[in-house]
Amino acid sequence: MQLTRRFFIMNALAVLVSIALTVLAVIVFIAIYTKLFDPDADINNLSRIFEVRSGISHIKNTAESLEFEQLLDTGYQDVLAERVKHLGSHAFIFKNREVVYGTTLFNDIDINKSLMLSKNEPDSDTLELDGRTFIFARADYDLPSGDEGVLLLLAPIQLKSKFYLFLGIFTVSFFTITFLIMNFWVSYRFSRGIMIPVSRLKEAAVKISEGDLNHGIAEEGDGEVRELARTLELMRIKLKESIYQQQKYDENRKFLISSISHDLKTPVTSIIGYIEGIMDGVARTPDKINEYLETARSRAVLVNTMIDDLLLYAKLDLNQIPYHFEKTDLQKYFEDCLSDYRYEFEKMNIKLSLVCELKERVYVQIDRERLKRVIQNVLDNAKKYVDRDDGQVDILLRETGTSAIIEIRDNGKGIPEKDLPHIFDKFYRADPSRTSADGSGLGLAIARQIVEDHEGKIWAISTDGKGTRMMISLKKYGEVAGGPR
Numbered sequence: 001m002q003l004t005r006r007f008f009i010m011n012a013l014a015v016l017v018s019i020a021l022t023v024l025a026v027i028v029f030i031a032i033y034t035k036l037f038d039p040d041a042d043i044n045n046l047s048r049i050f051e052v053r054s055g056i057s058h059i060k061n062t063a064e065s066l067e068f069e070q071l072l073d074t075g076y077q078d079v080l081a082e083r084v085k086h087l088g089s090h091a092f093i094f095k096n097r098e099v100v101y102g103t104t105l106f107n108d109i110d111i112n113k114s115l116m117l118s119k120n121e122p123d124s125d126t127l128e129l130d131g132r133t134f135i136f137a138r139a140d141y142d143l144p145s146g147d148e149g150v151l152l153l154l155a156p157i158q159l160k161s162k163f164y165l166f167l168g169i170f171t172v173s174f175f176t177i178t179f180l181i182m183n184f185w186v187s188y189r190f191s192r193g194i195m196i197p198v199s200r201l202k203e204a205a206v207k208i209s210e211g212d213l214n215h216g217i218a219e220e221g222d223g224e225v226r227e228l229a230r231t232l233e234l235m236r237i238k239l240k241e242s243i244y245q246q247q248k249y250d251e252n253r254k255f256l257i258s259s260i261s262h263d264l265k266t267p268v269t270s271i272i273g274y275i276e277g278i279m280d281g282v283a284r285t286p287d288k289i290n291e292y293l294e295t296a297r298s299r300a301v302l303v304n305t306m307i308d309d310l311l312l313y314a315k316l317d318l319n320q321i322p323y324h325f326e327k328t329d330l331q332k333y334f335e336d337c338l339s340d341y342r343y344e345f346e347k348m349n350i351k352l353s354l355v356c357e358l359k360e361r362v363y364v365q366i367d368r369e370r371l372k373r374v375i376q377n378v379l380d381n382a383k384k385y386v387d388r389d390d391g392q393v394d395i396l397l398r399e400t401g402t403s404a405i406i407e408i409r410d411n412g413k414g415i416p417e418k419d420l421p422h423i424f425d426k427f428y429r430a431d432p433s434r435t436s437a438d439g440s441g442l443g444l445a446i447a448r449q450i451v452e453d454h455e456g457k458i459w460a461i462s463t464d465g466k467g468t469r470m471m472i473s474l475k476k477y478g479e480v481a482g483g484p485r
């Protein structure tokens with residue numbers, strides 16, 4: 001709810017509740033007062049007084065719209081007598097302080113006193129005559145002859161006028177106190193819902209401006225304040241992300257520079273060595289020169305591959321490569337993949353086979369090209385580290401309830417247990433004796449990055465000397481050919 005609306009509603013509520021409570025309190029006050037102090041002042045009596053008061057003031061209002069002469073009409077006086085009798089009241093018509101008509105007999109003193117008191121106390125509607133309280137209503141007429149006409153209505157009441165005073169004081173004080181309490185409540189609610197959260201937001205904003213982005217901003221407060229807190233928290237998260245991204249960029253840049261200088265140094269030095277060998281005449285025969293050139297070329301190709309790998313890894317790490325995910329039949333995809341590698345493996349005398357243990361068609365959501373890079377890196381390793389004559393690499397396809405499991409198993413030299421947790425780290429090579437001539441150590445780091453971008457997992461199981469099982473799990477698409485599962 002908007003703050004202004006809320007503020008208005010709460011204030012209105014404070015006034016309404018105060019009024020309601022006061023009415024309730026007045027009822028209770030009257031009940032208690034009449035019970036304890038003045039049995040006459042019961043509710044019926046009060047309502048009777050109310051009835052009498054409004055009755056005589058109605059008669060007075062009607063009379064004021066008439067000419068004084070009309071009051072002297074006996075027809076009017078009969079009706080008047082009837083009405084005041086019904087109200088238990090008395091009516092007097094005076095002309096120049098002389099009673100010209102009266103519904104009852106009062107002594108002269110009382111008559112004169114009532115005339116005087118009713119004239120002198122225009123703000124009150126009660127007067128005391130001979131120890132009795134009367135409600136009065138008075139209409140004055142200035143006659144054209146210069147005479148003075150008066151209609152005076154008097155209604156005796158039982159109630160002591162002190163009661164009114166008490167009731168008035170009680171009502172005003174009760175309303176004032178209740179209203180103050182309600183106002184205090186409204187202010188308290190506002191300070192809790194607005195002022196406190198705003199001061200917390202201020203502290204948070206100061207922290208952010210000082211570069212401290214680690215403290216979350218609680219979503220608290222009312223209306224717009226809550227929205228402001230949410231927006232500020234979003235801003236903090238975005239800022240933190242962008243700083244993190246910036247740090248990652250810097251790290252990557254440093255990492256690229258250090259790894260390029262470190263890992264590319266060996267092949268580049270060797271290229272320089274071979275070319276200098278030719279230039280200095282160390283390689284004299286055309287065959288030797290050719291051999292030197294070929295070696296230099298293969299080193300240059302390696303450098304090129306390493307640079308490509310480095311750039312690819314850096315881009316993957318910074319999420320700079322867009323993925324094009326497609327629903328793909330797992331088995332068909334691997335059959336296609338294998339046909340690409342069969343020749344290469346045959347050439348190296350390594351058996352490559354696909355074992356499909358899927359009971360039905362399994363679909364996965366993948367970027368075919370990127371996933372090929374994963375398979376290629378894993379198969380390259382299997383090929384590279386098989387180091388035996390009867391080398392064999394099997395690709396097994398399995399499934400669980402929600403995942404497709406791809407296992408690429410070789411019977412090569414395996415990975416020592418201590419190295420297993422690190423082989424997916426960038427630049428990690430289990431066998432340090434192998435130099436960068438064998439690769440950059442980025443193959444599995446790239447593979448992990450791509451698999452994780454598919455929300456999948458990659459891990460290795462291996463026993464040193466007995467081969468390696470590279471495991472990849474991918475979420476199933478959840479459909480088989482012919483419609484949803």
Ligand SMILES: Nc1ncnc2c1ncn2[C@@H]1O[C@H](COP(=O)(O)OP(=O)(O)OP(=O)(O)O)[C@@H](O)[C@H]1O
Nearest residue numbers: 381385414423429430431439440441442443444468
């Ligand atoms: N199938 C495997 N058999 C034995 N060791 C393996 C196998 N796969 C990976 N490794 C070990 O894990 C290390 C990391 O592999 P990764 O593919 O990341 O790097 P690399 O093969 O050395 O270099 P690159 O792949 O960049 O050419 C390898 O150096 C190797 O020691």
Ligand SMILES: [Mg+2]
Nearest residue numbers: 381439443444
């Ligand atoms: Mg590799």
